[in-house]
Amino acid sequence: MNSKTKILIGVLIGIVLMGGILVFLFGESLEREPEIPLVKNETTIFLWNQGKRIVLNQNTFAKEIQEKCEKIFENADSAYKLVVKESLIKKLREKEVSIEIIYNSPKIFELRGFPKKIQLQILRLLIPLTGRFSHPVTIFYGTPEDKLPDGTLLEYGEFNDLINNHAEREINYIKQILKENFKIEFKEPQVIIKTDKTEYEQGEIIIITIKNNLDKTIVFKTDCFPEYGSLGLWEIERKEKERWKKVKMLLPLEGECLPGYFGIAPCIEKMKPQSEFHQEWNQKICLFNGNGSLFSEKPILLQEGTYRLVFTYSDKFRKDEYTLTGIEIINPRKIYSNEFIIKERCAKAGELINYPPGTNRYLPDVCCEGLKPLAGFVVNEKGECERVKGGPFLTCMSCGNGICETINNFDENKCNCPEDCGVTIKTDKEEYEQGERVKVTITNNLKEPIKLFNWPFVFFERFEDGEWVRIKDLIDRCPSDPLIKIPAFKIVEDKFEHDWGAKIKVRCENNKSVFENVPPGKYRAFVLFKRNQSEEQETIYSNEFIIKEKSEEY
Structure with missing residues (x-):
């Protein structure tokens, strides 16, 4: 090996040694993360x-x-x-x-x-x-x-x-x-609180779930002395003007509001890893009454509005002999449930409500919007009103809509709904075929005559595109049609019957009117009338009825 070769080998060995020393001394800094690359001139x-x-x-x-x-x-x-x-x-x-x-x-x-x-x-x-x-x-x-x-x-x-x-x-x-x-899969949050639905009627049971998805125990506050009132495992907030406000309340115990205080001492309870807890709540609370620190004497239902639940927990705690349970919570965290809406519980048409309110906990106290509570009456043979015997209930009906109805075997009549049933209009059936005659009866239950206006005194409407449209002839009288003397009004003291052929004039042929069946669909009849001593014109409507397409005969 000549001298030049020896020198070259020595230089290479020196470079390797220097590299090793640099890695040894500065290896930590050489492994630092690269700078985050930014997109030029952009966020x-x-x-x-x-x-x-x-x-x-x-x-x-x-x-x-x-x-x-x-x-x-x-x-x-x-x-x-x-x-x-x-x-x-x-x-x-x-x-x-x-x-x-x-x-x-x-x-x-x-x-x-x-x-x-x-x-x-x-x-x-x-x-x-x-x-x-x-x-x-x-x-x-x-x-x-x-x-x-x-x-x-x-x-x-x-x-x-x-x-x-x-x-x-x-x-x-x-x-x-x-x-x-x-393709990123997201697991559930580590600890959650949620309700089973997002919309409830007042008094409907709410199922609350608290779930610990952690691999370690969590702790939370609960009641130490339930005989003085229940704090519950969670708090509740109500949305008011787009801000959340705490509802100061306790939960009833055995259906009663005990003389609890807002400063009840809480205890600490543990929840195991990968476990969950379910609670049914009837929406009843003992509300803080603003007088000292006492709560309402009787439970009340949650008012209508938008709410959420608040659950406070921690996965960090330590022993503390000075607390009631010997545990101190470290760094407690609050989590929130989904928002949920409480709608005022109401009875639909034909359903019962309490009278007086609160009589039966399974029934609502109010009718849904647009309905009125009615008592049960029958009209006896003498035309007099008699109260139907029954419990402390009223029935919700669409009294005031111009139709004297029967729903769920409950009758509107002149006794409980005179605005609809003082004068009534009904068809003989609820379903007809095209061309079949529709018989309409107007009954006057008032103690005075009424006047029907505008010949033929009974008119019809068809339900089209979400609204009621009056049925009219497409043409006026043809030259050869017979002349009819049209009265200005019709006085009805008890009953008036009208027979409709379910047809309209469509054209003239040989100077005579040609009629065709009205199209299939949903219809109703109506009349315009005045009471004998009144100048106010009133309108009442019949039950709805169906005209089906005429079936072909073979």
Whole structure:
């Protein structure tokens, strides 16, 4: 081996040794994450999927995701007392699914969810879609003021976190987009509280589910002394003018409001991992009456409105001999159920209501809108009204709609609904074939005669495109039609009958009228009348009836 070869080998060995020393000394810094690449002259939107970073800007849905995230931020309504460390941000990127938005220049946002509006200049947003900070969603943000003492700009400020407690719709929308385009499967939030439906009638049973999807035990507050009133496992809030307000209440015990106080001492209860709890609630509460700290003497039903449940829990706790249960909760968290609506419970046409209210807990106390509560009466042989014997109930009917009806074997008549049944109009059947004659009877139950106006005194309407349309002849009298003397009015003291052939004039042939059957459909009759001592014209309608297409004979 000559001297040149020896020198070359020595140089190579030296390079290898120097490389090894550099790796040994600076290996940690050489393995640091690369800088996040920004999209030039644009806001950059990233999807972090458990450490995998995807730039979303080139996707058609990127703008939608940005708008939803910004809406979540603008409507934030509370905050954690949380120190935002670099390690937490790193975990949200590497261990969870998150959306991160980075602005090339500060963007001004106005937070609307707080009593006073707040303006912030924002450089970046980070919104986790899974994990502890996804339910309710926590928004982490960075501003131009977030700097180290030496002036180095921080990604996220030390206390820059906000919570949006009602962003479920926006979060689900974003998740659906990611699920469809990136096949990301989202598990249920770690701890949830929900109701079985989103709309209830007043007094209807609500089934509440609390579920612990964590792999560790959680703790929550419950009752220590239920003999003084029940706090329940959850609280309830009511939406008033787009803001949530706590309902101060206790739950009844055995149907009674005991002399409870709003300051009842709570105890701590544990819930095992991967377990759930179900509770049925009849919507009854003992409401704080505003007098000292006492509650209402009798349970009342939840008022109509929009509500949500609040459940406070923690997965961190420690022993504390100075508490009633020997457990102290650390860093309790609040989660919220879906919103649900309570509608005033009402009885439909033909259904019973209590009279007086509250007589029977299985019946509502009011009729649905547009209905009136009626007592049961019959008209005896002398034409007099007699009260039907029965319980403390009334029946809801459409009294005042111009139709004297029978629903669920309950009759409207001149005794309980004179506005519809003082004068009645009914057909002999409810279904006819084309060309079959329709017989109409007008009955006057009043103690005075009535006048029917406009010959032939009884008119008909057909239901078309959502409204009633009057049936009219297509032409007037033909030259050879017989002349008819038309009276100005018809006085009816008890009954008047009219026979309709269910036909209309359509044209003249040989100077005579040609009639055709009216088309199939839903019809009703009506009359215009005045009472003998009144100048006010009234209109009453018959029952509805069907005219079917005429069946062909072979």
